[in-house]
Amino acid sequence: MVLSGRNDAFEPLVTPYRQPLLALAYRLTRDFEDAKEIAQEALLRAFKHLGRYDTSRSFRNWLFQIAANAARDRARTKGREAAALAHAGRELPQSPDPSSGRRSREFRSDLDKCLSVLGPREREVFILRDIEELDIRETARVLACSSVSVRVNLSSARRKIREAIRDKYPHLEEGQ
């Protein structure tokens, strides 16, 4: 219906995925404001490129793919901004980070602690496969990489999480 020009049909189409999309964006960024912007960008892109949607595929996974790309774009932009700020910071006096208290180690969630030991790609693969429970093939499709690459990163991510729980956060192991 949206493809035939009925814009009002878009909202009922995406409403069931509103929360999962925001949750995925949050898991990828660990920042609620960033997550909101990423999910918003993903919805905008989905509406704009709805004609490219392959109907043989899960709509949720297609939205996840767009959100993962938007999160990567945002991380890249933020990296550039951080580098520019760091460069400017050499000349300016250092001010305390307002979010440092909020994101201090004590207040981080258990999942945060687990994800903090992973690299960006490992984190994406782990979240999609183990948290969102996509299969290996769909994870590879969402991340535009091969199944072999997904398996390699997944294996490494699980190993790191296992080691982190055993060595750094043993209380998580006990909490099971």
Add this chain to the structure above:
Amino acid sequence: MTCRKAKKAIPLLAGGDLAPRKERRFMAHIDICPSCRKELEGYRSALGRAKASAREEKPGDWSESEWKALMAHITAGRGGERTMVLGLRPRRALASGMAAVIILAVTVLFVKDTMFGPHKTSPVPGPDVVSVTMVSQETGLQVVWFFNKNFEWKGDKN
């Protein structure tokens, strides 16, 4: 099957990400190896803990007014690529159209050339004899070679 090999596969085995045949092979080893079994249980427990943490986490949601505003903002735009021509996506339709025009142009040129084009004339015959002259700048000596049309040397003249 060695423990070293099994331990490499345990992270994938813990999440059920090995092919059934491979999984059976590794499980046969794990059934008889307490160390690998303990390792597999450790991985399963860590994965379970991470999944439970994700379930416990409440990442929040848009407020209803935010969501309505977002939907209004998105659907107010023109939605770029949504119009389809003859069931084709716009980019594909454009590419197909261009390809059809090119094929048509090539066909027209070919037909025009073969059916209505001018008849080919025989090539103009080249000269029968070619001469090459070399002049020395120091002594003024001239050497002239004469060749026939097959570039066979005929003789020289000073």
